Amino acid sequence: MAEQLYFSRDTRCYIQFDGVVWEMPILDGFSFSQSNSTSEITLAEMEDATGSSRRGRRAFNDALDPGEWSFSTYIRPFTSAGTGTGNYSAAEVHAVEEVLWAMFSGATDYDATSDHYSRGTSSASTDVITPGATTTISFQQSNKTTLGTAQIYFVLGDANRSVMKLKDAIVNEASIDFDIDGIATISWSGLCSEVIDFTGSTVESNAVPTDTSATQDGSGTVAVGDIWLDSDDGFRLYEVTAINTGADCTVTAYRKEDVNETDNFIRNRLSQLVISLDSGQQDPDSDNVNELQATYALTLTGGSISLSNNATYITPEELGKVNTPFAHVTGGRAFGGSFTCYLTLDTDTFDSTKSRDLFDDLRAASNVVTNSFDLTFKIGGGTGTRLEMNFPEAHLEIPTHSIEDVISLETNFMALPSTISNTDELNMTYAV
Numbered sequence: 001m002a003e004q005l006y007f008s009r010d011t012r013c014y015i016q017f018d019g020v021v022w023e024m025p026i027l028d029g030f031s032f033s034q035s036n037s038t039s040e041i042t043l044a045e046m047e048d049a050t051g052s053s054r055r056g057r058r059a060f061n062d063a064l065d066p067g068e069w070s071f072s073t074y075i076r077p078f079t080s081a082g083t084g085t086g087n088y089s090a091a092e093v094h095a096v097e098e099v100l101w102a103m104f105s106g107a108t109d110y111d112a113t114s115d116h117y118s119r120g121t122s123s124a125s126t127d128v129i130t131p132g133a134t135t136t137i138s139f140q141q142s143n144k145t146t147l148g149t150a151q152i153y154f155v156l157g158d159a160n161r162s163v164m165k166l167k168d169a170i171v172n173e174a175s176i177d178f179d180i181d182g183i184a185t186i187s188w189s190g191l192c193s194e195v196i197d198f199t200g201s202t203v204e205s206n207a208v209p210t211d212t213s214a215t216q217d218g219s220g221t222v223a224v225g226d227i228w229l230d231s232d233d234g235f236r237l238y239e240v241t242a243i244n245t246g247a248d249c250t251v252t253a254y255r256k257e258d259v260n261e262t263d264n265f266i267r268n269r270l271s272q273l274v275i276s277l278d279s280g281q282q283d284p285d286s287d288n289v290n291e292l293q294a295t296y297a298l299t300l301t302g303g304s305i306s307l308s309n310n311a312t313y314i315t316p317e318e319l320g321k322v323n324t325p326f327a328h329v330t331g332g333r334a335f336g337g338s339f340t341c342y343l344t345l346d347t348d349t350f351d352s353t354k355s356r357d358l359f360d361d362l363r364a365a366s367n368v369v370t371n372s373f374d375l376t377f378k379i380g381g382g383t384g385t386r387l388e389m390n391f392p393e394a395h396l397e398i399p400t401h402s403i404e405d406v407i408s409l410e411t412n413f414m415a416l417p418s419t420i421s422n423t424d425e426l427n428m429t430y431a432v
C-alpha cells in the first residue's frame with residue numbers, strides 16, 4: 001500500500017490580500033493549528049438504597065477556537081527592476097515581506113497600479129505603506145478595531161499536494177531578535193477564523209482553468225475562490241476570482257519579485273542603535289536642569305523588538321451546534337523590546353555618553369515618572385540595505401547588570417505615542 005508523507009521542507013506559503021497573491025518564503029519551524037473547546041457535565045448524587053451513585057459524565061463540543069499560525073521570514077528589502085511578471089514598479093524600494101507589515105498596521109486595500117497599501121482608497125491620509133526611493137510604513141491607520149485580513153495558503157508536499165487554507169487570517173504579532181551572528185529575521189504570528197483542508201477545491205494544470213475544469217474532489221467544476229496550481233510554474237498558487245463562460249477563468253495577479261535572490265539578506269552584526277534626545281527630553285522633570293545627555297553612544301551586543309496588536313477573535317455561544325469564530329477585535333498596541341551592550345566608560349574624555357553613564361543618569365532621575373528617548377534601530381547598518389525602526393518616545397527602564405565574562409547591561413523599553421490617542425510610537429523605513 002502506497003502512503004504519502006508530507007515534509008515541512010517541501011512546503012510553500014502564499015498570501016492572498018485584496019485580490020493579489022504574494023509568494024512568501026518562510027523558514028523552518030512554521031506552524032498552524034486549530035483546536036476546539038468542550039464542556040463537561042458530571043453527576044453528583046447521594047447513594048440510593050442499594051448504595052449506588054451514578055458517576056458518569058457527558059462531553060460536548062462547544063466551539064472551534066480561533067486558528068493560530070506562526071512563521072518566520074528574513075528581512076529582505078530590494079529595489080524593483082520594474083520589468084517581468086510579478087514585479088513592482090521600477091526603481092521603487094520594496095520588501096519581500098511587506099504585505100505582512102501592511103496587514104499588521106491596519107491596511108485593508110492594495111492598489112496594484114501604485115503599489116500603495118491603504119485603508120480604503122489610497123491617499124495621503126489612508127496610506128499605510130508608501131513606496132519610493134525608500135519605503136515607509138505608517139501606523140496612522142492602527143487605531144482601528146479590526147485589522148486587514150488575508151487568506152494564507154500552505155501548499156504541502158511535492159507530489160499529491162495538499163493545500164491548507166487559513167481563512168480570514170490576521171497578523172497579530174511581529175518580533176525581531178538581534179542574533180549577532182545571524183541573518184535579520186522577523187517572527188510573525190496571528191489568528192484566523194478557520195483552518196481548512198482546501199485540497200478538494202484545487203485544480204492542478206499547466207493552463208488557466210476554464211469554466212468546465214474539474215476540481216480535485218470531483219464534485220463539480222471550478223468556482224470563484226477555488227485554487228489553481230500552475231504545474232508549468234513550480235505549482236505557483238492562484239485564486240480564481242471570476243468564471244467566464246466558454247473561456248479561461250480570471251485569476252489573481254501575484255507578486256514574487258526577489259523571493260529567490262540571495263543579495264538582499266541583512267547581517268545582524270551590522271545593526272546600530274542611535275539614542276538621541278531633544279532639549280525637552282533631556283529635562284524630563286522640567287526643572288531647567290538636564291538630567292540626561294543629548295546622545296548616548298552604545299554598541300549593541302544583542303536585543304529584541306516585539307510588536308503586538310493584542311487581537312482576539314469573537315465566537316458566538318449558541319447551544320446545540322459547534323460555533324466558529326466570526327470576527328476579531330484589536331486590543332491595546334504593545335510595542336517595545338530590549339537591548340544589551342557591554343558596561344563601558346570613556347576613560348579618555350569622560351564624555352558621559354557611554355552605557356555606564358546611561359545607567360547612572362536613569363538611576364539618579366528618581367523623581368522622573370516617565371522618561372522619553374528617541375531610539376533608532378538601524379537593522380543592517382547606517383547605510384545600504386537596511387530596515388530602520390524609530391521609536392521617538394521610548395520609555396527606558398533602569399538597565400540591569402548581567403554578570404558574565406564581560407559585564408553587560410540590559411535595558412528594557414516601551415514605545416509610547418506622543419499622546420495616548422496618537423499612533424506615532426513607531427516609524428519604519430526600508431532602504432537600499
